[in-house]
Amino acid sequence: xxxxxxxxxxxxKRRTFAIISHPDAGKTTITEQLLLFxxxxxxxxxxxxxxxxxxAKSDWMEIEKKRGISVTSSVMQFDYxxxxxxxxxxxxxxxxxxxxYRTLMAVDSAVMxxxxxxxxxxxxxxLFQICKMRGIPIFTFMNKLDRDSRDPMExxxxxxxxxxxxGYPMNWPVGSGKILRGLYDRxxxxxxxxxxxxxxxxxxxxxxxxxxLEPSKLEEDNVYRDAKESMDxxxxxxxxxxxxxxxxxxxxxxxxxxxxVNFGVKTFLDAYLKFAPKPGEHETENxxxxxxxxxxFTGFVFKIQAxxxxxxxxxxxFVRVCSGEFEKGMDVTLQRNQKKxxxxxxxxxxxxxxxxxxxxxxGDIIGLYDTGNFQIGDxxxxxxxxxxxxxxxxxxxxxxxxxxxxNVMKQKSFHKGIKQLVQEGAVQLYTAYTTGDYILGAVGQxxxxxxxxxxxxxxxxxxxxxxxxxxxxxxxDPEQLDEKMSSSRxxxxxxxxxxxxxxxxxxxxxxxxxxxxxxxxxxxxx
Ligand code: G4P
Numbered sequence: 428x429x430x431x432x433x434x435x436x437x438x439x440k441r442r443t444f445a446i447i448s449h450p451d452a453g454k455t456t457i458t459e460q461l462l463l464f465x466x467x468x469x470x471x472x473x474x475x476x477x478x479x480x481x482x483a484k485s486d487w488m489e490i491e492k493k494r495g496i497s498v499t500s501s502v503m504q505f506d507y508x509x510x511x512x513x514x515x516x517x518x519x520x521x522x523x524x525x526x527x528y529r530t531l532m533a534v535d536s537a538v539m540x541x542x543x544x545x546x547x548x549x550x551x552x553x554l555f556q557i558c559k560m561r562g563i564p565i566f567t568f569m570n571k572l573d574r575d576s577r578d579p580m581e582x583x584x585x586x587x588x589x590x591x592x593x594g595y596p597m598n599w600p601v602g603s604g605k606i607l608r609g610l611y612d613r614x615x616x617x618x619x620x621x622x623x624x625x626x627x628x629x630x631x632x633x634x635x636x637x638x639x640l641e642p643s644k645l646e647e648d649n650v651y652r653d654a655k656e657s658m659d660x661x662x663x664x665x666x667x668x669x670x671x672x673x674x675x676x677x678x679x680x681x682x683x684x685x686x687x688v689n690f691g692v693k694t695f696l697d698a699y700l701k702f703a704p705k706p707g708e709h710e711t712e713n714x715x716x717x718x719x720x721x722x723x724f725t726g727f728v729f730k731i732q733a734x735x736x737x738x739x740x741x742x743x744x745f746v747r748v749c750s751g752e753f754e755k756g757m758d759v760t761l762q763r764n765q766k767k768x769x770x771x772x773x774x775x776x777x778x779x780x781x782x783x784x785x786x787x788x789x790g791d792i793i794g795l796y797d798t799g800n801f802q803i804g805d806x807x808x809x810x811x812x813x814x815x816x817x818x819x820x821x822x823x824x825x826x827x828x829x830x831x832x833x834n835v836m837k838q839k840s841f842h843k844g845i846k847q848l849v850q851e852g853a854v855q856l857y858t859a860y861t862t863g864d865y866i867l868g869a870v871g872q873x874x875x876x877x878x879x880x881x882x883x884x885x886x887x888x889x890x891x892x893x894x895x896x897x898x899x900x901x902x903x904d905p906e907q908l909d910e911k912m913s914s915s916r917x918x919x920x921x922x923x924x925x926x927x928x929x930x931x932x933x934x935x936x937x938x939x940x941x942x943x944x945x946x947x948x949x950x951x952x953x
Contacts, residue, residue, distance in 0.1 A: 434752055434788055435720035441790030442703050443513040443747075445530055447555065448540035449548035453570040457540055457686035458503070458514060464696060465505025465512065501732070501745065502792045508700050513792060517554065524871040525852060526730050528822045529803065531557045533729040533747035535790065536564040536703045543569040543576035543603065543683065547589045555590050558676060560820070565592065565679045566699050568692075573685040575604035580657060583665075583681060593666045593678040597698055598691070599658045600683045602650040610683055610691055611654045613637065613662065614698060618645065621690055637662070673702060706790035709749045710817040717750050717814060719789035724751030724759065724809035726793070727816045728801050731851045733881065742851075743774065743794040744801040749816065751809060753787040762806040762815050770807075772796040803852035821922075823900050823952045824855050824868030827930060828875055829893040831865065837888055844886030849923065854878050857920040860910065860927070866920055867892075868900065898930040899937050901949035912944060 448454040503514045515534055517527045531537065537558045541547060558565055569582055576582075579600055586594040601608040601618070610619040617630040618639065632640045637659065645651040672678035680702065684691020706719045709727070717725060730745040756771045774794035787793050795801065804819040832841035845865065849856045854875065855868040869875055875892060882888045898918075908927050913919040916936035917929040929949070931937040941949070 430722070432720075434722065437511075437752075437788045438706055438719045438790060440509065440511045441513065441706050441788065442510050442536070442700060443515065443534050443706060443790040443792075444536045444538055444703065445515045445517045445534045446538045446540055447517060447531075447551060447558065449542070449545075449550040452540045452542040452545075452548070452551070453686045454540050457538075457568065457570065457692065458516075460686055460689050460692045461507075461512075461514065461696060462503060462505060464693060465507045467503075467505050501730075502794075504791070508697065510700050511791075512700075513790060515792065524869065524874045524877075525822050525855075526732075527554070528557050528870065529729050529819060529852070531561065531563075532819050533727075533745070533792065534563065535705070535707055536566065538699070539565050539567045539679070540686075541567060541569050541582070542571050543579075543582060543600075544571055544574055546577055546582055546585050552589065555592075557822075559590075559592070562676045564673050564676055564702070564704055566695075566703065567594065567679045567681045568686075568695055569600075569681060569683045570686050572600050572603050572607055572683050572690065573688050576600065579683065583661075586679065586681070592676070593669075593672065594681045595666055595668050595673075595678055596658075596661060596681045596683075598683055598694065599654050599661075601645075601654040606650050607685075608645065608648065608650055608654075610694070611651075611658050612694065613658055615694065618651075619691065619694060670702070674704060706749075706788075712815045712817050713813060715812065715814050719750050721750040722752075723812060723814070724753055724757065725749045725814045725816075726753075726807055727819075728803055728805040728807075729819065731797065731801060731803060733851075733853075733885075742797045742799075744797040744805075746793050746795060746807065748787050748789050748791045748793060750789050753791070753793055757809055759807045759809050760813075761800060762808065762813065763802065766800065768800065768807070770795060799847070802850050821855070821952050822870055824870055825897055825900075826869050826872060826875070827857075827895040827898050828867045828869075829864055829895060830867050830878075831891050831893075833889040833891050840886045840888040841882070841890070844882045844888050847886075848878055848881060853881070855923065857922055857928075857930075860913065860919040860921065866895070866918075866930075895930075898932065899934060899951075900928055900930055901937065901951060902926060902928040903947060903949055907947050912940070912947070916940070 446454045446458060501516050505512055515530050517530050539551060539555060541551060583594040583596060586592050597614040598610040598612040601611055607621045609621045612619050616633045618633065620629050623629045631643055634640050639646060666678065669678050673680060682691060682695040684695060686692060708718060711717060726746040726748045728744045728746055731742055733742045755773060756769060758767060758769050761768055806814055806816045808814040832838055845856060848854060857866040857868055859866060867875065867878065879890055879892060882890050905927055917931045917940065919927065919929055921927055
């Protein structure tokens with residue numbers, strides 16, 4: 428086992444983050460560029476291949492195939508600039524599910540990729556809110572500068588207006604699309620040229636006042652002048668750089684560039700590594716003072732991925748290491764039931780090419796092959812001192828389905844399947860107060876499809892799903908609850924902990940309720 432100071436040095440090097448974006452903003456493209464900087468040359472399209480197409484029901488074989496790939500690309504690790512970087516994938520598209528949210532519980536910072544022609548889009552907003560809730564630092568990359576982009580000033584103010592986070596531009600685009608000249612980089616005091624005349628001179632240095640050190644024809648260029656003027660204006664009237672605010676997720680450093688043509692990506696990565704935090708402490712429920720460099724090995728399960736192969740019922744439990752050093756074959760305790768486990772069948776998501784073999788420490792992710800031991804949020808620890816990490820938050824579902832067993836004679840397998848899949852965190856389960864009906868809740872449609880498929884394949888239980896559409900879930904204090912409050916515009920249900928909540932038809936129904944019962948406090952889980 429490593430001693431404290433060697434663990435400390437290893438932890439110092441870790442940077443663990445996720446990329447959040449709306450589909451098509453360029454997350455896959457930028458991920459591939461980052462891997463290239465890390466010297467990881469993947470077969471073209473490896474990251475890409477997992478992108479889901481259209482998940483029609485007949486495509487389940489496809490899902491299986493793609494799942495296989497996405498397990499290995501769920502965590503990508505590489506070394507760059509003296510750091511060991513872990514990128515945790517947050518699936519976008521139809522894959523959008525609670526998994527995506529939970530992954531954000533296991534990172535220390537997030538990179539927000541925005542299509543500079545489109546600005547902030549809905550899925551980015553949702554993911555951003557989860558990051559904000561955790562108060563983790565967010566770094567922004569405005570992508571696709573090789574295409575005509577929106578006014579950068581507008582993009583920056585959108586951060587504030589739509590997301591409520593201050594933007595601090597580290598660099599500024601000199602044009603975009605056909606007139607893209609480069610980046611006015613105030614942080615590195617240079618202009619990064621998009622198409623340098625001399626390939627060996629991609630940067631023009633700036634003096635302390637932000638003027639070009641050497642004469643250049645750029646000075647006569649209106650596009651350049653506009654960019655410089657904007658940057659000067661921002662330097663004078665914009666938000667000052669505030670490292671503390673960045674750490675708390677109140678200010679985001681903003682970088683511009685194009686992932687596709689690999690412009691500005693390295694500049695982004697270098698600055699990101701300077702400011703991104705190393706693995707932080709995770710709160711415990713039993714108030715153990717546990718620093719990331721503590722010798723005791725601990726971690727928590729933030730995601731469980733079923734392999735979906737009916738022949739091998741194995742699943743992988745993704746564990747974020749929070750302290751100590753993981754060693755293959757080590758003995759740990761599963762806190763929830765005090766079960767002793769030996770961690771021998773493990774996947775480490777290590778860089779493909781790596782000279783110094785090191786064990787996983789805080790910030791790293793290990794994948795445990797699981798035969799049904801683990802649940803989302805479980806703590807594992809080595810040694811005698813009990814550790815219990817704070818519960819992972821439950822996310823407010825937006826989509827709902829009534830579910831029942833097709834064959835009434837098969838209630839047993841139906842209940843067993845539901846129980847296990849809910850424990851695993853695949854979907855949320857609610858029970859209607861009056862009828863006792865089962866209602867499933869999810870943040871994305873794919874969760875339902877996976878549920879139905881797995882019920883059939885793993886539990887031999889055919890289910891009938893009846894879509895209820897979008898609903899607004901609001902919890903109510905049981906003390907304030909009166910069953911008469913339930914009306915045709917809402918459904919009163921119990922969640923997995925037995926806590927009551929209303930599923931409102933729409934925001935109008937919720938407003939109506941609030942007007943009728945002004946003293947009743949409704950909360951969303953977030
Ligand atoms: P995602 O993972 O966030 O969904 O986005 P992805 O990287 O797959 O990018 C979506 C599309 O945008 C892709 O084009 C990709 O090539 C393009 N793209 C990404 N970054 C840039 C950029 O900096 N500039 C420009 N011009 N395009 C960019 P596609 O046509 O949908 O896919 P493909 O057929 O090229 O693979």
